[in-house]
Amino acid sequence: MVSVNNTRTSLKERCRVDLGYPYHLNDSPAEHLAALQTLYQSGKGPSAEELETKITEIFGKPAAMWCPTGTLAQGIAGRIYAERSSKKQVIFHETSHLLLHEEDGYSAAHGLTAKTVGKWREAMSAELLDQDSACAFVEMPQRHSGGLLPTWDDLCALKEHAAAIGLPLHMDGARIWSARPFYNDRSYAEIVDGFSSIYVSFYKDIGAIVGAALIGEKDFIDEAKIWRTRLGASLVDTSYLIADTLRLLDMRLEQMPGFIAAAKEMATSIEDIESIEVSPNPPQVNMFHVLLPCNAVIAEQARDAVAEKMGIWIANRFWSYEGDDVCAMEITVGEKAAALPRHEFANAVKMLAEEISKAQ
Structure with a gap:
């Protein structure tokens, strides 16, 4: 009781x-702050670059950018692909966070349109992709499908078809940290290989105070950093948020x-x-x-x-x-x-x- x-x-x-x-x-919050106080007694906090370097090594990509939220990171990703392709349409699975929980930010803030595909209890698959869109967002695992993942063969087929039609894939990897055992402990780098960009969350499964990362090629991340500034998300000091993530990530x-x-x-x-x-x-x-x-x-x-x-x-x-x-x-x-x-x-x-x- x-x-x-x-x-x-x-x-x-x-x-x-x-x-x-x-x-x-x-x-x-008090326990997070107490842990950070102990860390800071030994010197100043880490820079965002330290965490970003660690994330690029984990995922095997050239560059990463820390963001305060995934909503910011993913909106920027969709916008970049739309501007590069001169196409406004983006493919979303019907369970996508961007469709359900972000007040249509992809449209209102970034001018994108949605092509909604898939079935609620089924993972994104190759036949749902087309070359009329700027990119496809693929959530792994799919939260609103109970953490569903595509099989390894289906994931490979998805990547291969996207490459064949010239469609960039963006991974909503908010919870990708839990995917390795399902894929026979393949590395994160192997799992995300074939995706042009990836977003990961630091506060959900990792349990940090707040934060996310957008990961991809250097020119993509350089462009994303400009949009982070334009959208008011370049914070003066992120060291305490970075420190909280770094103290928890490996554990x-x-x-x-x-x-x-x-x-x-x-x-x-x-x-x-x-x-x-x-x-x-x-x-x-x-x-x-x-x-x-x-x-x-x-x-x-x-x-x-x-x-x-x-x-x-x-x-x-x-x-x-x-x-x-x-x-x-x-x-x-x-x-x-x-x-x-x-x-x-x-x-x-x-x-x-x-x-x-x-x-x-």
Whole structure:
């Protein structure tokens, strides 16, 4: 049960277990600042160039640019490809973050138009590409498909077809950090080979305060830096943000295989519960969806009931994009979820399903 000592705090804050964002332990703003204070006592903070050099080495590309947000990075990427090709159209999978969560910034800020392709629970594939567009955005893994990835053969076919028709590929790699095990531990450089540019996030799976990187050829990144300045995102001092990323990056990459293994165990623990479905099953990365037979309002009410009775905040997000009577509960495994005993997670999901059934 939740603690009732402080009625002014939210239900989420009163839970003994919180599986929502942020996903890691010791991840409050105060804890980030305390860690940074310790780092800065030994000297001044690192430069953006230190992190950018590390990222180019990881991904095997010539250049990288730190950005405060992925929205900024990806909008710039789309704009550059549009200007170079004199084409405004960009290919997006229907689950793309740019279509769902950015207030149409690709259009309003950058003058792009969208060609929407694909099916919700299917990865981007070669036959969805065409040469009438400036570029294609390929999210890997696809968040709104539960962390779905194309098979290695399908990914190679996608790259080969794009190259054959002269279509630049841009990877929305916000969560690419979790993809290596699915591809038999191929390097990040091999996975992204064939993509003209890549965006990665530092705050989602890595758990840094904020930040992203745009990666590509030197002339592309030089042009991107001009747009970063034009759009007001060249910050005077980013050293503390860079330092926070550098102190966490290697550790999170070492932890990632364990997070993925935990996601698979968690999915297995609930796959026999009636009326729910794990997607994809088994999980391919450190996240998965639990498909629920209700709308998001009912799901949130059920979640709150579980929180009150068990003291477990099972998820922040319930997505209702696929229909009025179905929603997806997003589970992302970091340190917090990995530490939760599997039977406790299964009991919480079982109670969630029961609460949903009672509400219908």
